[in-house]
Amino acid sequence: MAPQDWISPNSTDYASTPAAAPRPVPTYDLRPLAVGEILDRVLSIYRAHFWLLVGLSAVSAGVSVGVAVLHLVFTYFSGITIGSISYDLVNAGFSFAQIGLYLIAYSLTLAATTAAVNSIYLGEPTSMGSALRTARRLWLRCLGVAFWQGWSATWAFVLLVPLVVLLAIPGARGPSAVVLLGILMGLGFLAGIVYGVIAYLRNSLAIPAAVIEDLGVRAAMRRSKNLATGRIGRIFLLLLLVYALSLVAAVIQLPMVFVLLRNPASQHYLAQGIALAVSFVSTSMVGPVAAIGFCLFYFDERVRREGFDIEIMLRGASAASLPPGSAPDAAADSADVLQPTPEQI
Numbered sequence: 589m590a591p592q593d594w595i596s597p598n599s600t601d602y603a604s605t606p607a608a609a610p611r612p613v614p615t616y617d618l619r620p621l622a623v624g625e626i627l628d629r630v631l632s633i634y635r636a637h638f639w640l641l642v643g644l645s646a647v648s649a650g651v652s653v654g655v656a657v658l659h660l661v662f663t664y665f666s667g668i669t670i671g672s673i674s675y676d677l678v679n680a681g682f683s684f685a686q687i688g689l690y691l692i693a694y695s696l697t698l699a700a701t702t703a704a705v706n707s708i709y710l711g712e713p714t715s716m717g718s719a720l721r722t723a724r725r726l727w728l729r730c731l732g733v734a735f736w737q738g739w740s741a742t743w744a745f746v747l748l749v750p751l752v753v754l755l756a757i758p759g760a761r762g763p764s765a766v767v768l769l770g771i772l773m774g775l776g777f778l779a780g781i782v783y784g785v786i787a788y789l790r791n792s793l794a795i796p797a798a799v800i801e802d803l804g805v806r807a808a809m810r811r812s813k814n815l816a817t818g819r820i821g822r823i824f825l826l827l828l829l830v831y832a833l834s835l836v837a838a839v840i841q842l843p844m845v846f847v848l849l850r851n852p853a854s855q856h857y858l859a860q861g862i863a864l865a866v867s868f869v870s871t872s873m874v875g876p877v878a879a880i881g882f883c884l885f886y887f888d889e890r891v892r893r894e895g896f897d898i899e900i901m902l903r904g905a906s907a908a909s910l911p912p913g914s915a916p917d918a919a920a921d922s923a924d925v926l927q928p929t930p931e932q933i
Contacts, residue, residue, distance in 0.1 A: 616709055618897035621888050623822045627829060630881045637708060643716055644700045645875035646868070651693035653868040655686040660860055695731035699723035701879040702799040709887060710900070726798065732805040733794045740791055741784035748776045789820040789827070795879075796886035815889040826881040833877060837870030 616629060634641060659682040668675045700716075700723035707714035723730075751773050791812050798808035816823060890896035 618887070618891050618900060620892050621884075623825050626822075626881070626884050626888060627826065629884055630826070630829075630877060633705065633708060633880055633884075634876060637704070640704060640714075640716055640719075641701060641876035641880070642872050644697055644704065644719060646872040647700070647720075648690060648693040648697040649868050649871040649875065652686055652690040652871075653864050655682060655689055656864050657861065658682070659686075660864075691734065692727070692731060695734050696720070696723045696727040697875070698734070698795050698879055699726045699730040699799050701876055702796050702883050705880050705883040706796075706800050709883070722799070726802075729798050729805055729808075730795055733791075733798055733808055736805060736809055737788060737791045737794065741788040742780075744780040744783045745777070748773055748780070751776065785824070785827075786820060789823050790816050792816065792823055792882050793886045793889070796883045800883075800886070815886065815893065819885070819889060823882075823885055826878065826885065829881070830874065830878045833874045837874050840866060840870055 621629070659678070662682075663675070663678065666678075668678060700719040703722040704714050704716075704719040706712075707719075751769055791809055793815050794808040794812035797803050797811040797815070798805070801808075801811070803811055887896065
């Protein structure tokens with residue numbers, strides 16, 4: 589679909605009517621969309637605001653790569669022997685630091701990207717600074733949502749721990765017992781993957797709900813389940829798109845992997861540095877796609893289930909009916925009245 593088919597017909601009136609100038613007009617028409625149209629809009633927004641979205645995504649990618657670079661520098665200048673106990677301890681320490689800092693930066697990036705996409709989609713002005721200011725207020729809430737999403741998608745694998753323990757018991761190492769436990773672990777692993785994907789899809793709209801509706805962690809998760817009920821197949825196609833883009837990024841990094849495998853250990857530092865630089869660029873470019881898509885699916889479900897397009901139209905009508913000086917306040921009051929509260933969810 590061509591981009592001009594998406595633009596709201598009121599956008600020209602917004603530019604030509606002085607009294608309506610303070611009133612934001614949605615850049616894209618709010619209506620129920622097919623999956624293909626949503627994915628098309630995801631790529632359109634990504635192209636139109638490439639540097640803004642990639643710049644926000646670079647925050648979390650930069651933190652992760654920065655810790656990895658510090659790890660390489662420390663290992664190179666400390667003279668630690670590769671494969672020694674000290675080397676393993678240093679690796680473990682930097683790995684924990686990298687994961688922790690990345691989760692914090694990722695939550696900040698996700699909140700900022702969602703805030704930016706919300707403003708872009710509804711025709712409001714935005715910038716990297718304003719998006720990060722919004723994210724700074726909500727990052728802890730988004731971190732809680734991210735932890736909850738991760739746990740809901742992976743807790744089923746905890747059920748496999750007893751099988752692993754049984755395999756470690758000497759009496760359970762008979763051929764038939766090992767085969768049986770191996771089959772059970774394989775089936776459990778596949779079931780865990782299927783359940784984890786479904787659980788993640790059900791909770792995938794929690795970040796937009798937390799940022800746009802200013803909901804707490806529990807309320808945002810509950811809101812996501814309500815909106816995603818019966819729609820996880822549609823959202824799954826977005827994950828396939830992100831996965832395909834990630835495969836392309838992985839192919840770009842393959843030459844560095846071959847270099848690392850062929851060169852001796854003493855020459856790995858330079859190759860790893862180049863690989864980290866390539867990883868930073870690819871992660872920054874792929875990262876915003878999922879955040880844009882989840883935000884657009886969130887809008888689409890609100891339009892389908894709650895008449896969100898009518899709500900936006902009423903906000904604009906109430907703002908246009910008042911004097912220009914009081915229009916923004918009226919729009920804010922209308923938003924407060926029409927915005928669902930956690931108790932209503």
